[in-house]
Amino acid sequence: MYSKTQEQNMDFEAIYESDEDTTGPRTLSYIQAKGKALQCRGSRCLVLITVSLGLICVLLLIFIILLYFTITAERDLIKTYKNTAEEFNQTINSLQDNYTDLMTEKHQLQNNFSSLSQKKLELETKVNYLTAEKDQLQRDFDSLGQRNPDFEVTTLSDELKKNVSKGGNQCSLDGLFVSKKSMSWSASRQYCRDRGGDLVIIKSLEKQRLMSSLVRLSERAWIGLSDIANEGNLTWVDKSPLNQGFWFEGEPNDEDGNEDCVEMMAFSSTLNNWNDLSCSARRRGICEK
Structure with missing residues (x-):
């Protein structure tokens, strides 16, 4: 690599050759002034490049930070969605279990209702049978009373006579x-x-x-x-x-x-x-x- 002095000499030679082609021989002081001007211009460019690189680095850093926070936020959001989905799944499973229990209870109640309905029919049949038997007994009793209207009075008199003979009742x-x-x-x-x-x-x-x-x-x-x-x-x-x-x-x-x-x-x-x-x-x- 060339040193800084060699680069300056090359610049001076280039300037000198350029000047010879256009205006003829120039003084040494002029050439030095020209070189200093070029040197200042190069320093400014270097500063601008450095500043630009610094700005680019800052922008890259900001971009990286923003990207990090964005990824972190998305990760938290995905985690939240995942937890929510798990809760929904648990709720669905719980509802399915409750539905199964309710259906089982419903079937049990239906079976009980059917059994009670059957018992009700049996009891109604027995009631109808007993009612018919009672009516028949009442008819038989009424028929007996019509055939022997003095039956009760005779029985009553016999019972009272027995009571009087035992207890001496004078009524x-x-x-x-x-x-x-x-x-x-x-x-x-x-x-x-x-x-x-x-x-x-x-x-x-x-x-x-x-x-x-x-x-x-x-x-x-x-x-x-x-x-x-x-x-x-x-x-x-x-x-x-x-x-x-x-x-x-x-x-x-x-x-x-x-x-x-x-x-x-x-x-x-x-x-x-x-x-x-x-x-x-x-x-x-x-x-x-």
């Missing part, structure tokens, strides 16, 4: 009878009236004992006591007030405000077997003349 048996059918309290009373009597009145322990023996034959039966005329004030069918009662435990309770008539219950093991009941309930009636 009269004459005029006592029980209705053949179960009816409302008012219908039972009318039944008694149509036969010259009325529902029985019980004002003594002896008569209560006698009627308790009687009611075992009829299971449950109306007596002539109610508060139809005056709510809360129980009176007998002869309009006399109630002085002594033989109530079952917890009675009378006038449940739902609709129990205005009184029955005797056969299942009570004591003499306290009175119960207030809705007057529309169907019971037999104990009548006396």
Whole structure:
């Protein structure tokens, strides 16, 4: 490589030759001035090139930094997308599992519904059968009563006579009878009236004992006591007030405000077997003349 001095001499020679071709011989001072001018021009070019290279390096650095941040941001975004996709997949799998469980439960409920429907049909069939059997028994019973209308009274008299012979009860048996059918309290009373009597009145322990023996034959039966005329004030069918009662435990309770008539219950093991009941309930009636 040439040294800096050799380069300058070559420049001087080139200038000198150029000057000889155009204007003739020049002085040494002029040639030196010319060389210095060229040297200054080269230094400026070098500075410009250096500055340009520096700027290019700075721009490249900025570009690299921006590229790094862009790649990092895209990488984070891709990671976020990946996590989101995984969450979606987990949600989808969970929903599929829930759907499978719901379908299984649905099938189970359908099977239970089918089983209950079958049982319902069976119960309806049994109810229809029992209803038909009950109607047939009622018809047979009515037919028996028509063929022997004195059956119940005769049985009642026999039972009362046995009770009197055992306990020495002096209550009269004459005029006592029980209705053949179960009816409302008012219908039972009318039944008694149509036969010259009325529902029985019980004002003594002896008569209560006698009627308790009687009611075992009829299971449950109306007596002539109610508060139809005056709510809360129980009176007998002869309009006399109630002085002594033989109530079952917890009675009378006038449940739902609709129990205005009184029955005797056969299942009570004591003499306290009175119960207030809705007057529309169907019971037999104990009548006396």
